[in-house]
Amino acid sequence: MRFFLSVCALFLFLGTSVYAGEYPHRIKTSEMEFSWRLDADRLYVNLSAFTKSWVGIGFNPVKKMKGANFILGHVENGVLKLVDEVGTGLTRHQNDNLFGGGMDVTAIAGSLVNGRTNIEFSLPLQSGDINDSEINSRGENIILLAHGWKMNNLRKKHSYRAKFKVNLQTGKYVKLL
Incomplete structure (x- = not known):
């Protein structure tokens, strides 16, 4: 019975974790990890941090947070909840659909295990959404x-x-803040 439970736990773990090569690029800080892969016209993202709260990413702000396309998510009772938001001020973001936009993100998976939140999703590089900045693949x-x-x-x-x-595309990055 112990062996059976161990095997079941292993399959559950593998079902919500990132496999080597699945995301060829990664930025890892002391607090958070962002891994990604490009595929035709979509960006596949994995965000992870030691927190029982939300994790998020913003793309191409005009200034501070303003104009950025934000994707934030958390896992509640085993269910991944994502929001698509837009930076409406220097230090503020709100739901995209309040300003004529929409949810352009496809949720893939999420987990909260041992105090670590992990979310995976994909989004189009060019969504056509009035509030989304274009993500430059090259x-x-x-x-x-x-x-x-x-x-x-x-x-x-x-x-x-x-x-x-x-x-x-190359995975090269420079920390700015």
Whole structure:
């Protein structure tokens, strides 16, 4: 029976973890990890952090957070919940659909295991959404990473944030913040 439970636990773990090669590019900080792969006209993303709260990413802000396309997610009762938001101010973001946009993200998986939140999703490089900036598959993008603390409240300010200039095709990046 113990062997059977061990095998079941292994399959559950493998079902929600990132396999080597699945995401060929990665940025790993002391607080958070962003892994990705490009596939035709979509970007596949894996975000992970030691938090029981939300993890998020923003693409190509105009200034600070303004104009960025934000994807934030958390796992609640084993269910991945994602939101698609737009930076509406220097330090503020709101739901994309309040401003004529829509949910352009496809949820793939999410888990909260041993205090680590992991979410996977894909989004189009050019969504056609009025609020989404184009994601450059061959050149540089500004990427904002952040995560919350304790609660699954997306309105609570981040406890960690970082800013990078990233070439999504080559995987080269420079930390800006």
